[in-house]
Amino acid sequence: DAKTTQPPSMDCAEGRAANLPCNHSTISGNEYVYWYRQIHSQGPQYIIHGLKNNETNEMASLIITEDRKSSTLILPHATLRDTAVYYCIVRGTDSWGKLQFGSGTQVVVTP
């Protein structure tokens, strides 16, 4: 059973912020939200993760709603190299050993 729901695709203009939504309405208290991306012909790349609080690193920001049922990954200034499939994954103590990848969102950044 999918734990997350993401739009299948979205476009973003180069230089603009990309806001990628993810729904995880059945998330439990001990489950984290992770974001990965996969650029064509490469392995998945870890971006960011969070539990309750918003998080920011050099790649992106993660905004988690107060009820934790949804989150948004923000790429502040999208570049052409950000074109990839983005995966939102929920993971907790019952599945520490594996990541369950869904279909993700295909993001295309256009000039």
Add this chain to the structure above:
Amino acid sequence: GAGVSQSPSNKVTEKGKDVELRCDPISGHTALYWYRQSLGQGLEFLIYFQGNSAPDKSGLPSDRFSAERTGGSVSTLTIQRTQQEDSAVYLCASSYGTGWQPQHFGDGTRLSIL
């Protein structure tokens, strides 16, 4: 720093042959994971190791698939009597532990069975 290294990057073999895929995790990472990604499909979990032990082998598709890890470092995934449906990209990841720590992936081995 060095990331997860997988070899070979590409492997072409004939149906029925055995193949070995190798994964070198990031230094100091105690957990190691194998996944595969078939053409146009999502990533599928195969097995993971904590140290040299494999607590979860539930994703291995059949008894033709096996994996081992020695010295808490390098891991090999072996596929015996390969079939055409084994064609996929085999990805390895590692992490500091099996808790919340994120997994970091290599670029995979692209396996093609003729």
